[in-house]
Amino acid sequence: MLTLNYTYRIEPTADQKQQMLSWLETCRRLYNRCLRDLKDWLNSRKCSVDYCSINKEYIMSPDIPFPSYIEQKKQLTQWKKTNPYLKEVYSQVNQDVVKRMHNTWSAFKRRGFGFPRFKKYGQYRSFYYPQFKKNPLTGYQIKLPMIGNVKINQHRPIPEGFKIKAVRIVSRARNTKWYAVITIQSNVSVPDVIPYGRAIGIDIGLENFLSTSDGFKVRPARFFLDLQSELKSLQRKASRKKRSARSEVSSELGRTKQKRSKNYEKAQIKVAKLHHKIANTRKNFHLQVAHELCDHADMIFVEDLVFSVSAKGFLGKNMHRSSFGQFRTLLSWVCWKRGKYFAEVDHKYTSQICPHCGAHTGKKELKYRVHNCPECGYSTSRDIASAQVIKQRGLEYIYIKGSPNLAEKL
Numbered sequence: 351m352l353t354l355n356y357t358y359r360i361e362p363t364a365d366q367k368q369q370m371l372s373w374l375e376t377c378r379r380l381y382n383r384c385l386r387d388l389k390d391w392l393n394s395r396k397c398s399v400d401y402c403s404i405n406k407e408y409i410m411s412p413d414i415p416f417p418s419y420i421e422q423k424k425q426l427t428q429w430k431k432t433n434p435y436l437k438e439v440y441s442q443v444n445q446d447v448v449k450r451m452h453n454t455w456s457a458f459k460r461r462g463f464g465f466p467r468f469k470k471y472g473q474y475r476s477f478y479y480p481q482f483k484k485n486p487l488t489g490y491q492i493k494l495p496m497i498g499n500v501k502i503n504q505h506r507p508i509p510e511g512f513k514i515k516a517v518r519i520v521s522r523a524r525n526t527k528w529y530a531v532i533t534i535q536s537n538v539s540v541p542d543v544i545p546y547g548r549a550i551g552i553d554i555g556l557e558n559f560l561s562t563s564d565g566f567k568v569r570p571a572r573f574f575l576d577l578q579s580e581l582k583s584l585q586r587k588a589s590r591k592k593r594s595a596r597s598e599v600s601s602e603l604g605r606t607k608q609k610r611s612k613n614y615e616k617a618q619i620k621v622a623k624l625h626h627k628i629a630n631t632r633k634n635f636h637l638q639v640a641h642e643l644c645d646h647a648d649m650i651f652v653e654d655l656v657f658s659v660s661a662k663g664f665l666g667k668n669m670h671r672s673s674f675g676q677f678r679t680l681l682s683w684v685c686w687k688r689g690k691y692f693a694e695v696d697h698k699y700t701s702q703i704c705p706h707c708g709a710h711t712g713k714k715e716l717k718y719r720v721h722n723c724p725e726c727g728y729s730t731s732r733d734i735a736s737a738q739v740i741k742q743r744g745l746e747y748i749y750i751k752g753s754p755n756l757a758e759k760l
């Protein structure tokens with residue numbers, strides 16, 4: 351079974367947009383309701399019955415079952431009777447909201463962090479149709495249950511042999527851009543990529559976006575800096591625009607209030623659109639680099655650095671800006687698509703080992719950009735040296751341990 355996601359721009363009419371926005375708001379309220387019940391239940395089990403409930407009162411009948419996915423799905427039918435607005439949303443979309451909350455909850459239980467959070471107004475930005483009996487695409491339109499035909503820009507066709515399984519509708523850039531993420535499935539089985547041919551190791555760094563073991567370097571793209579400074583100036587302008595003081599403004603001032611808030615909203619939309627553009631540009635840049643690497647190699651090894659951790663630490667904003675985590679995911683996907691072998695290797699000490707003689711050269715501070723081995727005299731740029739170590743590690747795993755499916759284990 352092969353599952354892929356294809357993303358297309360859609361252009362809903364003003365009415366459709368209104369409807370989708372109201373769906374998002376309903377979904378958000380439903381999500382929060384489910385989470386509230388879950389939290390209340392958990393808290394009620396934390397309070398001892400024989401304690402004074404002066405600070406907290408969460409005592410709940412012990413008969414009330416845990417609000418599991420199945421349980422809350424059942425309750426949804428009840429809630430619909432008392433909250434008619436829930437009925438305005440397609441029922442499978444509603445059910446998926448309950449599921450989404452429970453997915454977050456199970457992920458939290460598995461990993462021990464990331465407890466589901468309440469979504470604030472406007473924070474719920476996508477809804478999901480989990481199944482389609484018929485193909486909803488007609489070439490230039492997509493037929494969404496209860497919303498109707500929405501114009502779609504199908505810039506590439508759904509590949510032969512694939513069926514549409516699900517569709518997620520996503521709102522971006524302050525509801526000015528809408529997308530349909532179409533999940534397609536096919537029964538073909540895809541063989542695992544077997545390691546073969548030319549190998550490279552990749553070191554992801556600061557000064558260079560990345561360096562490979564054979565000395566190829568990719569500079570961080572200049573246009574990010576330009577876009578970034580454009581973003582800064584837009585944000586500065588936007589922050590000068592006054593937000594509307596909704597409750598304080600009296601009715602005589604109604605006009606001024608509206609004018610102000612409109613300008614504010616306009617400025618915010620500009621900022622959101624630029625954010626959107628930066629994200630798209632970055633993704634294109636990442637894809638382009640990934641393809642370029644695949645042109646030059648058959649096996650690609652990267653280090654398994656946890657990027658979200660280092661983004662917070664000393665590497666800071668730069669690291670974050672290039673969002674290497676996304677790059678790694680894209681690279682593994684491009685490799686898979688092009689039949690190239692991709693694996694992650696242990697990142698420890700990659701910058702402290704000499705790729706030439708294997709000697710430990712000790713910790714280098716970030717300011718030292720050159721690797722000089724005191725043992726064998728090998729000298730090269732620091733990033734290239736660690737890329738070479740990464741490549742050697744990858745090859746070592748493959749030739750010694752011999753398993754082609756190392757990706758998870760490395």
Ligand SMILES: [Zn+2]
Pocket residue numbers: 704705706707708709723724725726727728
């Ligand atoms: Zn050496």
